[in-house]
Amino acid sequence: MTDHPLPFRDPRLSFSRRADDLLGRLTSDERIAMLHQFAPAVERLGLGPFRTGQEALHGVAWMGPATVFPQAVGLGATWNDDLVRRIGEAVGNEVRAKRAQDDRVGLNVWAPTVNLLRHPLWGRGEEGYSEDPALTSAIAVAYTRGLRGDHPRYWRTAPVLKHWLAHNNETDRDTASSSVRPRVLHEYDLRAFRDAVRAGAVAGVMPAYNLVNGRPNHVSPLLGQYLRRWTDQPLVVCSDAGAPSNLVDSEHYFDTHEEATAASLKAGVDSFTDHGTDSTVMTGRIRDALAKGLIDESDIDTAVRRLLAMRFALGEFDPELDPYAQVDDLDTEEHRALALEAAEQAVVLLKNDGLLPLEPKQGRTVAVVGLLADACKLDWYSGTLLHRSTPLDGIRARYGAENVLFAEGVDRVRLKSSDGWVHVPAADGAAEGGARGAEGALDPALLAGRTDLPPLTCGDEPTELALVDWGDGVLTLRTDEGLHLSVADDGYVRASADEPGGWVVQETFRLEAVEGTDDGYRLLHLGTGGYVSVAADGAKVADAGGKISRNDATVFERETVEHGADAVARVAAAADTVVVVAGNDPHINGRETEDRTTLALPAQQDRLWRAAHAANPRTVLVLASAYPYAVGDAADGLPALLWTAHGGQAAGTALARVLAGDVSPAGRLPQTWYASDDDLPGLLDYDIIGSRQTYLYFDGTPLFPFGHGLGYADFTYSALRTEVDGERLRVALTVTNDGGPAADEVVQLYVRAAGPAKTAEPAREGPGRRLPGLGDPRDLPRRKLVAHRRVHLAPGAAEHIACEVPVEELGHWSVAHGRWTVEPGTYEILAGASSADIRLIATAVVHGEAQGPRPVATHGLEAVDYDRQKDTEILDRTKTEGDVVAPASADEEGSLVYEACDFGEGVSGLRFLASGEGSITVSVSGHSLALQLPDTGGPYAYRTFEAALDLRGVHEMGIGLRGTVRLARVDVVPATEETA
Structure with a gap:
């Protein structure tokens, strides 16, 4: 073998030795630069630039065309570890293939999401696998093994698990704190991450935006206490986007960005994702923290060493030995077949009274209706479709187009102002017939954001619009050519979007009734918060003066040309069987940054299945959605009900094959489907034990239980x-x-x-x-x-x-x-x-030894180790470690119960380590005491308070907290001592 001039270039050495050698050759500034998401090249050593973070949740995302597999929750519904491993391999290979085409594609993939689907109103439920930690772990292990590859030395891609830890709410997601008691922490939330890390196919984790027990996840001591003890591999911790700045800007946990950055680095964050591609802000903060003595060079070296180890494992320095360097598997026949197999296996048959399977036969007609009947929905973490199959496409192909009737079920409306009818002018050069090509790929000439198309006007010629109400009054409006009304950066309203989408959706509106009129409405644009005003130069929601105000909005009359339910009833009555396809658009009412408000199916879609069923009792309801619904009436009244997550590029074909009986459905629910909103705990209540959440503890009767799914055998x-x-x-x-x-x-x-x-x-x-x-x-x-x-x-x-x-x-x-x-x-x-x-x-x-009672006499107890609680929350003892318990409200008493407390042969009192101001009360077997705490000087200023109480033997102990008291520990005063 040829000698290598520099040890870090020598493949005969271990990655750790090579990383140490390379680290020693980097200057301090070069090391600091590597801590940002976009690490620059080091040309003098022949190092190229490196980017952490490539989204690959269910296919390569954001980087153009790629195979789109079912959403993650759909992969969870397959309950098939082997299938998911093969999908991971395919996605990893496509990452490699696209990397060869575009060096912006990174090999450090931020996937999968293993946050548990604790609460069905969480907006990002589509990204997780299951409410159960064992199922989530199994699917995550399979996916990461596929992404990682099976080579003993080199990795296909480097997966990062999201999002550490106890993250299930988008509401106030960067300021809300999840109160997680020790049992929930160890039995539930940690478990979701543990098995995948132990399996050796994970390169790192990403902390979540939220706080846990009052402390931001980006300074969590649990990263060191648990995560890095589960493996000998040098795991990389990548911050979530903007989260380092949140520590000061929104969470106000630290006074300065230098303190926050130093604390994150010391807690274990290695790569800072902040300020986009501009690394100067974060590297400047790191340099300032170093200059102020908040960190030292060893803190920087530890993080850089982990990042280098990942880069060595990805073959960056050994391209001639990297077994994945020449992979070119993009949109292969095998990947297309795998996408179909996954979509088929994700379908869950919720109910079947014998109507299914629906065998295609001579003279059988099928009406396909509903707002998602001719839709193939993508989500925020999807790639661009190379192939597209809607339910209508699949059913036409399987049953014969001549045997299939169709009605979308939209309400067809026209809007009129005092200046005339709302009109969508023809776009010069715009393609007629919609925004999709023959394969269903999006036409880039018709994407949202264009400013060269004419805006809406008012005049004599009305444009008929398809109105879809997605629930909570959130509307989309679409032309017959398939173009949604959208707003570009210049504030004008145009028909310019193929689908709703984007980080801030610009295609959603709300009609607000005008007081004092019978049928007057203002049209609010939800993306900007501006109202639509039609002027001589066209309709707009903002101008040079800012957003159009409510007082300046144009008042419209709405004329309904046809109710969608009428169209559905008409075709339903003319068919042998009806398939109603309902569900959600993953960019609306439940997505990253936005939680749902209800389990109910939107009213417009509820009307559609009822209209179909009234016209034809042989009605099947298919729910294509990223989350569960409470559809008790449908479950009681319809002969057949199915659910599938948005199934990617092959969704329609897969559904048709299941309906026809070509495939017996065997998907299983990865989370509980509750009967109503009344069954749900608060969105921010993370105590699954105390509030009886998920199938593990739920005492009620669900609409459909965890693991449920029927078949044809x-x-x-x-x-x-x-x-x-x-x-x-x-x-x-x-x-x-x-x-x-x-x-x-x-x-x-x-x-x-x-x-x-x-x-x-x-x-x-x-x-x-x-x-x-x-x-x-x-x-x-x-x-x-x-x-x-x-x-x-x-x-x-x-x-x-x-x-x-x-x-x-x-x-x-x-x-x-x-x-x-x-x-x-x-x-x-x-x-x-x-x-x-x-x-x-x-x-x-x-067999074994029973644990026995709490050894309070010899070990005291941590306040957080309660058995039951009411109206309390867990907070941070210090900014670096430990937990305390406090009343959830300073105006109401919070209570704690500790069972089987063993006070031994006797104690003369109790000692309380606490901060804040208020009172502590204790009740033990008829004995009680009350302590008034003066203001200790702040939440982290702890003092010890003593009270006399003669106790012996084993008792249940209750503690009440009131005010701003934060209780950290309870210890005993031995009988040989007197209380102070």
Whole structure:
């Protein structure tokens, strides 16, 4: 082998040795420059520029044409690890192929999103896989393994998990704090990240915008305490865009940007995504922090070393040895087939009274109706479509175009002002017939943002517009040519957008009724907040003076030419069967920066399925959406109901194949579908245990349970066996396809605690004593997924399924002892087709030592380690570490309960480490005390307060907090001491 003049160029050396050598050759300024997202070249050493961050959630995003796979929540609905791994490989190969075409494409991919789908109103639910940590982990491991590749040394791409940690709200997302108790932290939120990191296919994580327990995620001590202890790999932490500045600008957590930057770097952030491609702001802050002694060179070196290790793993310095350097797999036949397979496997059959499958046959006509019937929707993290298949396209192809009727169901309207009818002038040179080419690709000449097209006018010639109400009064207006009314930077309203889209959507409006009139409306443009005014030079929402005000808005009359429900009823009555396709546009009412307000289907779409069903009882409702809906009436009244996430480029073909019976559906719900908004906790309530969230704890009856999904075949479960073998729980069973077509079944294994093990020695009891064992059953999951397997079986075929589950999966986080624990006792293993459709139950006995009561007499207790709470929140003890508990409102008392507190042979009092001002009350088995706390001097100014209380034995202890008190710890005053 040829000698290499510089060690960092020598592929015979380890990446760590090469990174150290290269690090030693960089100047201080060169090292600092590498900490920004856009690291410049170092020409004197032959280093090229490097960019962290390439979006690849379900295909290569933002970089032009690429294969578009189903949304992430749709991948979760497949419950198919192998399929998702193959999709990861395809996406990784397309990243490599596009990198060869365009050096702006980065190999450090920011995907997947593993935030759990705790709350169905979260606007970014489409980006996650599941509400369950085990399913999310399995899908994430599969996707990252595909993205990473299987070469032992070089990586295809370097995946970064998003978004650390407990991030489920867009409302106030950069200032809201998620209050996460230790059990929820360890059993739920951390688990979603842990398995993927341990699997060795993750290059790093991205912290979320929000705060957790009062501390911004970008200075989270959990990055060091947990994340980096799960692996020996040098994980890179990439900040979210603009988040470093938020620490000062919106969160006001630090006084200066130098302090904030230094704290982020020390907490573990390695790459700063801020101020776009302009790196000078962030590098200037780092230099200033260094000059002020807030950081030292070693802090910078640690971060740069991690970034260099990633670059070495991506083959940057060994192009001749990089096995992925020549990959050119973009839009291959295999990728197109994989997109179709994924779209098929993501379809969930929610209900079927025998109407499906709908076999194509002579004389059968199908009416395809609904606002999404002829739509192939993309989301913010999609690539540009190379191929496009809508439900209408797929059904026409499968059933024959001559047998398919169509009505979109839009309301067709005309608007009139005092100057005449709203008119869309013809665009010189604009293509007639819409904005899509033969393959469905977008015509760039007709994209939003153009300023060379004529704006709307008012005159004698009306333009008929298709009005779609997406819910909450959010409207889009579209011409017959398929162009949406949109607003460009100059403030004029034009028909210029193929679809709603963009970071700020410019295609949405709201009609506001004018007081004192019967049918007068103002038209508000939601993207700018300006009202539409039609002047001599055309319609606009802003001018040189700023946004058009409400008082200056043009008043319009609305004339409805045709109600969409009437058109739907007409074609429904003329068909053998009706397929209604409803759902959402991923850019409207639920997306990044915007949470949903309700589970309800928008009223206009609700009217459409009802009109179709009234005209034709053979009506199928297909929900194509990024999230669940509460559609109880549809579930009760319609013979068939399906759901699919937006399925990418092959969505329509896949749906048609499922409807026709070419494919037996086997998608399963990755999250609970609740019956109504009344079933939901507050969006910002992250205590899934206390507020009974997700299938793990929900006590009500869902509309459709987690894991639910039907098919066209019947499966029998038999011969469930369990065995505890050391640290492994072995589970085996047999599944048989008893009838119907060849089909997939998704076997789901759950576990729940059944009861404590019998002990030879009775436990020492005391007043209020809870016997050792499995704890309060209210606090344990009703059932918890521990394994799943998607299998394909021919008619009459059977498959033996064997799984190994770590015994630790039967455990929970013990707040009494501050560790993961598996209590001895009997556990039930449940095998079934969903969390509610359990076919077989077996038991397993786990032996071991019961944890016993809290050792308060010897160890005290952390305030955050409560068993139950009401009206409290968890906040930061200091800006670098620790938690405290405070009242959620200074005007209301918050309460905490600590079960089975062992005060030993006796204590004479309690010590409270607290800050703030207010009161602390304690109640223990009839004894009580009250402390008034003077102002300690600020939230981080802690003092110790003592109170006399004679206690012995085991008791339940209640603590009340009022005012601005922040309680950190409770310790005892031994009986040999007197209280101060």
